[in-house]
Amino acid sequence: MQTKNNNLTFIIITGLLIIATISAIGFYVSRPQSSVVAGNNVVEQSLPNQNVAIDVLPQVADKNTLSKTVKDITVEIISAKIISTGVEIGICYTTLDGGDWYPTPGHLFYSTYEIYPDEYGFTTEEKANGNNPGRRCALVRYRIDDLENITTPLQFSLIDIVAHPREMAACQNFQERLDTNSKAKAYGLKAKCAETSDGNISVTLVDQDKSVAKDKAGKLLDEIAKGEVVGPWEFTITELEK
Secondary structure, three states: OHHHHHHHHHHHHHHHHHHHHHHHHHHHHHHHHHHHHHHHHHHHHHHHHHOHHHHHOOOOOOOOOEEEEEOOEEEEEEEEEEEOOEEEEEEEEEEOOOOEEEEEEOOEEEOOEEEOOOEEEEEEEEOOOOOOOEEEEEEEEEEOOOHHHOOOOEEEEEEEEEEEOOOOOHHHHHHHHHHOOHHHHHHOOEEEEEEOOOOOEEEEEEEOOOOOOHHHHHHHHHHHHHOEEEEEEEEEEOOOEO
């Protein structure tokens, strides 16, 4: 009888050990899955940070952003840093219409030095759509060999911002810019365009909103046809990232 009891006890203990072992294995197997999920969450959160310099900062100005508005165009300095070839200035500026608007950077001044702009490249753009103006961002670089002696403050400027002709007929290019200019839409501007023998255009005001004086409408039309806004937009930069 005692032997039977011992066998029963042994069977019960063995069963409990098997259940405990299975539970431990199940818990262990489940842990890597949780780790993978957590790992994936980290990766997904880090992706936006990888694009901060290109996508986020040029779109959102913080409290330290330098900003100046001249003739309806606002220029912002959104970054200023020392890079391996010199100094890089991040800018964003208003585009009045859907044209191909290019900035003209001025010289960079610091201490007794005057540095010519070396190159620039566009980063992001929000196109004007006739209801709102657009916004274009770029990185402007100045080549400086003696990086150790760069001192602040630096004087930076944009001289003008010009709409470069696109690869299409001149009047078609003008009409697209007219249609996407929010002020022209508010004025109700309608115009006739003709190409001249020298490849330029001649525009004539056809109609405007009754609330807008004809000379005011004509002035805006001429400005759109010219496609050039002259500044300058001048800034004093007191801090440089490294």
